[in-house]
Amino acid sequence: MIKIKNIEKTYIKASVLTPVLCGITLSIQRGEYVAIMGTSGTGKSTLMNIIGCLDKPTSGQLELDGIDVYKLDDDTPSSLRNNKIGFVFQQFFLLERTTALDNVLLPFIYADKYPADAIQRAKKTLANVGLEDRTEYLANELSGGQQQRVAIARALINDPDVILADEPTGNLDSTSTAEILEIFNRLNKEGRTIVVVTHDRAVAEHAQRILELKDGLITENGTNPNTENSDIH
Amino acid sequence: MKITKTIALSYKILTAHKLRTALCISSMTIGVAAVVVMVSMGRGAQKRVLDMIHDMGTNLIVVNAGHVTLVGGRERQSAIVTSLRPEDADAILDHCTSVIEVAPETSRKMNVEWESENLMTEIVGISPAAFRIRNIEIKTGSNFDSIENDTGKRVAIVGSVIVEKLFNGENPVGYRIRIGNAPFDVVGVMKAKGVDANGVDRDDRVLIPIKTAMLRLVRTTFIQKIHIQVADSEQLERAETEIRDLLRERHRLRDKPDDFTIQNQATLVQTERESARILTLLIGSVAAISLIVGGIGILAVMLTASRERRREIGLRRAIGARRRDIRTQFLLESLIIACLGGFSGTVLGILSNFLASKLGGWTALQSWDVTGAGLALSAIIGLIFGIYPASKASKLEPIEALRTE
Numbered sequence: 357m358i359k360i361k362n363i364e365k366t367y368i369k370a371s372v373l374t375p376v377l378c379g380i381t382l383s384i385q386r387g388e389y390v391a392i393m394g395t396s397g398t399g400k401s402t403l404m405n406i407i408g409c410l411d412k413p414t415s416g417q418l419e420l421d422g423i424d425v426y427k428l429d430d431d432t433p434s435s436l437r438n439n440k441i442g443f444v445f446q447q448f449f450l451l452e453r454t455t456a457l458d459n460v461l462l463p464f465i466y467a468d469k470y471p472a473d474a475i476q477r478a479k480k481t482l483a484n485v486g487l488e489d490r491t492e493y494l495a496n497e498l499s500g501g502q503q504q505r506v507a508i509a510r511a512l513i514n515d516p517d518v519i520l521a522d523e524p525t526g527n528l529d530s531t532s533t534a535e536i537l538e539i540f541n542r543l544n545k546e547g548r549t550i551v552v553v554t555h556d557r558a559v560a561e562h563a564q565r566i567l568e569l570k571d572g573l574i575t576e577n578g579t580n581p582n583t584e585n586s587d588i589h
Numbered sequence: 590m591k592i593t594k595t596i597a598l599s600y601k602i603l604t605a606h607k608l609r610t611a612l613c614i615s616s617m618t619i620g621v622a623a624v625v626v627m628v629s630m631g632r633g634a635q636k637r638v639l640d641m642i643h644d645m646g647t648n649l650i651v652v653n654a655g656h657v658t659l660v661g662g663r664e665r666q667s668a669i670v671t672s673l674r675p676e677d678a679d680a681i682l683d684h685c686t687s688v689i690e691v692a693p694e695t696s697r698k699m700n701v702e703w704e705s706e707n708l709m710t711e712i713v714g715i716s717p718a719a720f721r722i723r724n725i726e727i728k729t730g731s732n733f734d735s736i737e738n739d740t741g742k743r744v745a746i747v748g749s750v751i752v753e754k755l756f757n758g759e760n761p762v763g764y765r766i767r768i769g770n771a772p773f774d775v776v777g778v779m780k781a782k783g784v785d786a787n788g789v790d791r792d793d794r795v796l797i798p799i800k801t802a803m804l805r806l807v808r809t810t811f812i813q814k815i816h817i818q819v820a821d822s823e824q825l826e827r828a829e830t831e832i833r834d835l836l837r838e839r840h841r842l843r844d845k846p847d848d849f850t851i852q853n854q855a856t857l858v859q860t861e862r863e864s865a866r867i868l869t870l871l872i873g874s875v876a877a878i879s880l881i882v883g884g885i886g887i888l889a890v891m892l893t894a895s896r897e898r899r900r901e902i903g904l905r906r907a908i909g910a911r912r913r914d915i916r917t918q919f920l921l922e923s924l925i926i927a928c929l930g931g932f933s934g935t936v937l938g939i940l941s942n943f944l945a946s947k948l949g950g951w952t953a954l955q956s957w958d959v960t961g962a963g964l965a966l967s968a969i970i971g972l973i974f975g976i977y978p979a980s981k982a983s984k985l986e987p988i989e990a991l992r993t994e
């Protein structure tokens with residue numbers, strides 16, 4: 357499903373080179389629930405952005421669903437982001453003063469075809485994250501946990517192959533964190549591929565597979581012995 | 590990207606930022622309103638010049654006795670000059686081939702009496718040809734003919750101001766008035782002409798046959814003016830030369846300067862035409878500036894927006910927007926603002942034109958092509974000033990946009 361090979365990323369700022377990723381090779385299968393762990397500043401977000409085609413690696417290959425992403429033209433990453441990837445960010449990134457429903461509908465605007473049943477689908481997806489009674493609320497009228505659930509609904513709306521979540525619980529209290537992690541568990545049980553980036557071991561523990569990012573390299577911790585759903589793959 | 594969905598989205602975003610949108614639309618509104626009002630005023634000024642030419646009569650040359658100087662843009666005839674005579678007019682008609690009609694004129698301010706009312710007004714002695722040459726139209730009654738002129742009949746045609754002031758608005762045709770001490774019969778009323786370029790009210794006068802004036806009122810052998818009609822406008826120059834040569838010879842001037850002044854219509858309307866042209870130019874540039882100001886408003890707002898909305902742009906890119914989708918969206922927002930501004934500006938402009946001509950007495954010639962052009966122009970302004978912020982927004986790298994605090 358996701359294959360990356362020898363990915364390197366070096367930031368250049370004011371002629372100072374910061375090597376962040378130093379040759380990462382890894383593959384993630386369909387249906388997996390993977391956590392990428394590491395302390396702050398190790399390059400987890402950088403890695404996730406590269407997997408999600410938001411950022412280009414300095415060198416290396418990325419293959420999504422058999423598509424060699426950087427072999428193709430500039431529009432390919434956009435269309436991949438639209439229909440194969442669903443992003444969830446720490447800061448939610450909802451459009452303020454815009455309803456939950458309109459936020460969830462947003463990815464359809466950039467899809468090849470705007471579905472006729474868009475609103476029903478958006479409402480159903482919002483119901484799926486427990487927000488059926490909040491569809492007409494403006495983003496800024498919702499709590500942090502609710503906003504993140506709207507963001508998850510938005511990530512799900514185009515039925516993506518993978519959900520990429522970067523510190524999804526970083527801005528949330530423990531109750532909301534539990535709700536979000538519960539949703540990820542459920543989505544994964546329904547067969548959704550999930551990659552969560554976190555510095556928080558408690559969050560990573562929910563995944564079947566935990567990868568440790570350190571000094572620009574990945575250390576595989578193998579299958580998480582704590583999860584009962586490790587039999588999925 | 591679905592264009593209708595994007596328009597709906599842009600609309601939602603614009604309504605979400607009401608103050609910003611309102612400011613932007615109003616700057617555009619004022620720009621477009623200025624264009625509509627100013628262009629209409631420019632057209633009004635030009636129309637006034639054309640009306641003036643029409644009022645004056647076409648292909649006209651005026652010979653004035655003595656020197657006519659412009660004082661504060663208005664004609665002033667120097668003192669009383671005795672050099673011009675009715676025979677000069679006849680000679681011009683006879684000898685100048687390009688001249689088709691002549692109308693000598695003499696005038697003097699005199700007292701006019703009717704019953705117990707009396708007033709001072711300009712008594713103008715004209716020949717019947719003047720009615721044709723100078724487009725003098727009769728509203729009621731009739732004008733006088735050359736027989737009445739030649740026999741020195743005491744008939745008078747009055748202007749509308751006289752009708753109001755002397756006759757209290759009654760139809761004076763058939764009434765007998767006294768000019769100086771001589772009785773005159775009112776035979777007609779002139780159609781109102783208004784104030785001329787020299788600030789003279791052309792309705793505050795009484796017309797009488799020139800022969801009558803010279804024989805019975807002013808009792809002189811000289812006249813003040815000759816109005817001359819030339820066959821066509823191409824011959825104005827030549828006619829002027831012919832007339833000058835003829836008059837110099839008749840007045841035996843040899844090496845003395847002219848004792849008359851010749852003005853042709855081209856020079857008469859030239860100042861007016863020039864000022865109308867300058868007005869239009871000035872108006873055009875002010876209008877253009879106000880439109881550009883409106884455009885810069887859009888530019889500023891959209892640039893601020895693209896800075897403020899970096900995270901939104903990043904998010905949109907993250908969920909699949911291509912660079913050109915971002916560009917289209919920003920451009921559409923500018924366009925919507927500009928068009929709304931253009932529309933309300935047009936309405937405001939039309940309203941102002943209406944008020945200006947109703948209350949201020951300005952001549953604002955409202956025309957639909959200007960209105961259409963105003964609308965089209967605002968759309969173009971929206972595009973021009975929207976392109977830069979839009980392309981700037983689209984060039985933003987998605988992760989950088991998302992990283993914005």
Ligand SMILES: Nc1ncnc2c1ncn2[C@@H]1O[C@H](COP(=O)(O)OP(=O)(O)O)[C@@H](O)[C@H]1O
Pocket residue numbers: 367368369374376394395396397398399400401402403
């Ligand atoms: N645009 C950038 N320019 C320069 N350095 C950057 C840039 N983005 C990230 N970095 C650096 O790369 C490192 C990894 O960043 P990041 O991927 O955000 O880490 P994490 O998500 O693990 O906290 C950090 O040291 C950060 O300072």
Ligand SMILES: [Mg+2]
Pocket residue numbers: 400401402522523
């Ligand atoms: Mg991070």
